[in-house]
Amino acid sequence: MNIITKIKNIFSEEVVDVEKLSQDDVVDDIKNITSEVDESNKPFSEPEPVIRQVIRVPALSDDIFPPNDENKVLIKAQPSGSSDQCLFMLNRPLFLDHSWWFPNFESAENSPLAERLFSLDDVASVLVNESTITVTRKDKNTYDWKPLASDVGIALRELLIEGGELISKKIISEMPSQDEIQEGIQKAINEEVNPGVAGHGGLITLEKIKGNTITIKMGGGCQGCSSADLTLKEGIHGSFRKFVPQIGAIFDETDHAAGLNPYF
């Protein structure tokens, strides 16, 4: 007899002979009761949420320059969020399909574009990438880019109107092939970068190469880590340039907001 039936019988004032409740009765009743529990009513038995793949399509952006002003040199400046760098976008190529990093004045030798920019006070480094230039300033305590940006704009406009070469012929003639760059960067990743970030559960992969411009992705503990930017600039950049000195711009296409297990 089911225990519940027996209890019901108690409340229905039927006489229950407790002595007749054998151990087997109790075991059978418990089995029956537990098998009747509806799984969907369990508070912690919800199915695991489905982890969907997040698709990223590029945002459609309007052209930043009007189409009918091709004869004019148009330049837009965009200071970075941290204000230590400023991106200059031009309506014409400066170094087609390639990029070059000028870390100091000495590296600008025979490249008129960089020489002219380093002649301005407060320019610490220059990165030329196709039709853009990123200038890093020396003074990290100044947030207003308009005075320096204006000087950069004047210098660029004068150079482009004068015509002539912008980047040293030596740089262009000694540019390694894309395959050589890929091989060198992969070697840097395998031998130096990934062993270095492995201790934090990180993993760096080479995503794309265009000319001497490379794009990487940071995975594992690096994805979403608060120090990822520092790791990229202080560690990965140095390793890559040590293995392939002709490397230009290095981009990180990691979706850090989607990191599931960042180091910190």
Next chain:
Amino acid sequence: MPKLNKFKIYIETGSNGIEEPARFCFNSHVLPLEDLSGGTKPGETLEGGYDINSVAHSMTLVGPEKGTWSVKKIKVDFEVENTPSYSVEYSAVELDETTELNIWKDPPLETFDV
């Protein structure tokens, strides 16, 4: 991370529509769009939005539970605290029960002519 006050979204459906309500995912919370008008049948445009009032880490348009949703075009109008309103447009994409589309974009940086 910026605080998103509210957003409005316009979703133009291509050849494959959906019957179920359109949902979005904000900071890993799946929510239905509010203030809806239009539809998600082929050729229709759905307008909806949500008063978020929270710091944005991620925001996606969630694919349907069944079938395929071919989205022809998406436009999102963002109202972010202390930032001028801005809009972002995305091109065609197909969504299903295994996918979601990133629709979050940080406010654009200030740009000026030099």
